[in-house]
Amino acid sequence: MTPFPPPSGGVPSAAQKKNVDLVLLWHMHQPDYRDYSTGDFLLPWTYLHAIKDYTDMAYHLERHPKVHAVVNFVPVLLDQLEDYADQFATGKLRDPLLRLLAHENTDAFSAEERQHVLDACFRSNHTKMISPYPAYKRLWELFNRLQADGEPALSYLSGQFMADLLTWYHLAWCGESVRRENDLVVQLMSKAECFSIEDRRNLFSLIGELIGGIIPRYRKLAESGQIEISATPHYHPLAPLLINFASAKEAMPNAPLPQSPCYPGGRGRVAAHVTRAKQSHAARFGNEPEGMWPAEGSISTATLDVLAGEGCRWAASGEGVLANSLHQHRQSVSDRGQYLYRPYQMESGAEGLTCFFRDDRLSDLIGFEYSRWHGKDAARNFIEQIEGIARHAPERETPIVSVILDGENAWEYYPYNGFYFLDDLYTELESHQYIHTSTYSDYLKQSPARPDSAQMGRLPGIVAGSWVYGDFSTWIGSKDKNRAWDLLCVAKQSYDMVMASGRLDPVEQAAAEKQLCSCESSDWFWWFGDYNPSHAVASFDRLFRHNLTELYRLLKLPPPQNLAEPISQGSGTPEAGGAMRRSSE
Known part of the structure; x- marks a missing residue:
């Protein structure tokens, strides 16, 4: 049926x-995963x-x-895709996982680097992206057996284990079209284990070629x-809420709102995101x-x-x-x-x-x-x-x-x-x-x-809302989400004050404005809430607070003490890991 x-x-x-x-x-x-500093x-x-x-x-x-x-x-x-294309073109790698994939000697990984590989390279859909590949699945099973014996047992994992894990992680993330049509990927998946530095370098180069071709292919x-x-307004802001928090009550009359009455200058910020998006689009696609x-x-x-x-x-x-x-x-x-x-x-x-x-x-x-x-x-x-x-x-x-x-x-x-x-x-x-x-x-x-x-x-008019449930409950109306909005509002007030003071030169103003744009992304608010997975909430919580802290640094102001405290803690197991939602409950 x-x-x-x-x-x-x-x-x-x-x-x-x-x-x-x-x-x-x-x-x-x-969302923008870069640390601008x-x-x-x-x-x-x-x-x-x-x-x-x-x-x-x-x-x-x-x-x-x-x-x-x-x-x-x-x-x-698109900004980030072009950043990655530049990394491959210049050899100046700014992504830790790519640096480790291309590392000359996986035996020389530091304890922190080894932990980063273990934390990152099993974070995929296990049913569709790990289990179908016996060699990758064996790496997962070996890791689990050693992990059950406590952290010291993980020190027995060799440099070759790290090399194979990094390679398989990236092979599993290759698109099906790449797996079907690229000889290198077919060869590496057939080899299955004991990947060499040459194997990893070849895979690294292929990743660069794929990323560099994306914008030209769609153009x-x-x-x-x-x-x-x-397009979408440049940094993906939740536009109706930036313009007016009260718009949330049009579809959720009883929803509690942030303590701040509104986001300062929100309508102008939305217009700025739209203008930047138009400029970006014209530069990349010709109109x-x-x-x-x-x-x-x-x-x-x-x-x-x-x-x-x-x-x-x-x-x-x-x-x-x-x-x-x-x-x-x-x-x-x-x-x-x-x-x-x-x-x-x-x-x-x-x-x-x-x-x-x-x-x-x-x-x-x-x-x-x-x-x-x-x-x-x-x-x-x-x-x-x-x-x-x-x-x-x-x-x-x-x-x-x-x-x-x-x-x-x-x-x-x-x-x-x-x-x-x-x-x-x-x-x-x-x-x-x-x-x-x-x-x-x-x-x-x-x-x-x-x-x-x-x-x-x-x-005659619009009842403000989103594609999720027709309202804004995914981004506002709960304790953690409202607290995040209040932190952003306070930072925006500081931003407005410093910009009006003339204390920053044009280069410093541009850096602060770019940092503010990133803080205004809707993605941070999406992830706050105990119904989301703990690792995802922790990652986005840290990044949001880091972005706000960097904004204060660029404004030459001390960041508030409360930015050192987590906003939200997740403990849920939502469908699709929380990265997608159904449009209705």
């Missing part, structure tokens, strides 16, 4: 053969997702040129017209983005006004936000097929901006359910869902279905990094007579849903 069976089976009648536009938006994002990367997730997910997602699109999609790159992710796909590359997926699909009436004021033609958000907004204005939300699959414009404000809303159910099927299915069955079920939407669309309307989700984290839960599912899905879409894959910009250029069209929906 499928979780969402298609309406009415059988061969569709002529009346049922209705066209439908499908927009797949793959969101690519990693040293240039070092404190966590490796950017380059690991680069060699696994960004390479594979480009590969599937390249193999299926008739499939159109939107690929959303957050500018701070080429965009230039061909196959994909649209959209400004036509549309944006705001961080976490979080919008409010004020946020849409800012985006429209910055020249954005489209934005997108979650189904729950649309349902809340329609309900507030006494419009029926009993039949989602009657309101979800159309574009919307505001009745006043946000002039020139069209808003689209994701199908939460379909997006969650890809994010959480289909990983347990046979790839072809999952692809066929997805197609049947879209066909059912077309059959039940209002008369004289061509529905536009938005499927928007993380383009990175889901695939490690699929066999073969989602290779068969994506290949089968794209194959089905390429040949389907009535489902037309599109991009939002192409849709707006070609669709009959013009501002004066009956298909264009109208919204």
